[in-house]
Amino acid sequence: MNIRTLLQACTALAFIMASLSAAQAETIRVAIGTQDTTINCATGGLMIRELHLLDKYLPHDGKYKDVQYDVQWKDFTSGAPLTNEMVAGKLDFGAMADFPGTLNAAAFKKAGKRSEFITVLSGSIEGSGNGIVVPTGSPIHSVADLKGKTISVPFASTAHSMLLRAIKAQGWDPDTDVNIITQAPEVAGSALKAHKIDAHADFVPFADLFPYRGFATKIYDGSQSHAPTFHGALVDADYAKKYPEIVIAYLRATIEANRLMAQDPEKYSLLIEKVTGIEAPVDYLYHGPLGLQTRDLTWKPEYRQAVASAIDTLKLLKKTDVELDANSIIDDHFIREAFKQSGLDYDAALKNYAKQPLTANDAQTGKRITHFNDVAQVWVEGEDAVRSYAQPQEALSAQEALTKQGKTVRAVFVQDHTSGLKLLAGQAWYVRSGNRQIAAFLLRAGADDYAKKVSGQVSDYASVRADAAQAVAAR
The missing domain is CATH 3.40.190.10 (Periplasmic binding protein-like II)
Structure with a gap:
């Protein structure tokens, strides 16, 4: 046999061996149900899918050495149909809120199976979001x-x-x-x-x-x-028992998505807009600094209470005759291990109740912003970063000046003076007091109360914007 023939034979044998190996390799499905338009699920679904983050963490050693992965994604507009497909065995993971997630657990139990919440994705211990x-x-x-x-x-x-x-x-x-x-x-x-x-x-x-x-x-x-609420991720408990390393891989991808969002909320708000059609300023309202909700992945007592409250509400509405216990629905050992493998301290995060911080200088004065209940922001179309201002009147003046220059302002954000709740400026009520200072409020009643305290005047958005336009014109 000459060398050429030998090489051809070796090549053919290698091909046969590879084909046999591929035929014998196990294929593991990783089927994830998302709610893309429920934007606070983004770090547990949309971003992982669009940025291919899961591929980075799926195991390829030990019992997974020769595994082929069949990663499947399916988007839903609400939790109920997602639950139907999970119970039917068509999905392994799903993202939804505390209330439908509890319905998910009830449906699984009625079918003689079990699902469990494995992480929080985003939430509010006070109830913001609804x-x-x-x-x-x-x-x-x-x-x-x-x-x-x-x-x-x-x-x-x-x-x-x-x-x-x-x-x-x-x-x-x-x-x-x-x-x-x-x-x-x-x-x-x-x-x-x-x-x-x-x-x-x-x-x-x-x-x-x-x-x-x-x-x-x-x-x-x-x-x-003042009723805690959250969106989180669930898994079929049988799947998690069989493939715990895959569950941890999914959670590590979630942790990375969360980190990326914190680093550049404008960029990833635009990504959410591109995928869902939900305008980036609304996405930023939730995911940006001082946002309506915190992207908190830990099982704080308040979120455990949200599950318990959901169980009670289900009974009140007579939506299920299945007995449930919050502790049996929540399993935190996977997210703890994912934190550990990601080099993060879960217990420290568990104790941290702070919103995503705002680290910024005032776009008008250049001074570092240190007080945040009256901070305001302006998102100019085409700019990579949202501009921040120490006071609402600065932001409103900037909006008018930018508009006069022919630039498009995508949104102005203000904070409720009392609660610190992030608001769209056009939805707020305002109180004018001395030195042209204004404070923003979600509710007319809140503005009325504050106006009495400071001898101020309550105004709507159109009025304070007209004042800002007049001031800019007078410069």
């Missing part, structure tokens, strides 16, 4: 004005739970004092535009997206309920 809106121009300014009115909400959602709490706080009967109907966000948007409903309660991001798009006004933020 909210109630009314049509633009409505005379309704608070929940107290909703008696006898028609309110729509996606049933069995975390917003539904919030709405029931808000009604209960008024001392009302949800069956007789208000008319609650079920509507998905896309249906409610049209109903609000046509003034066919008096109000709509919804989850992230719709209570802020609809106002940003100009056809609704936010009258209630979930933080007023």
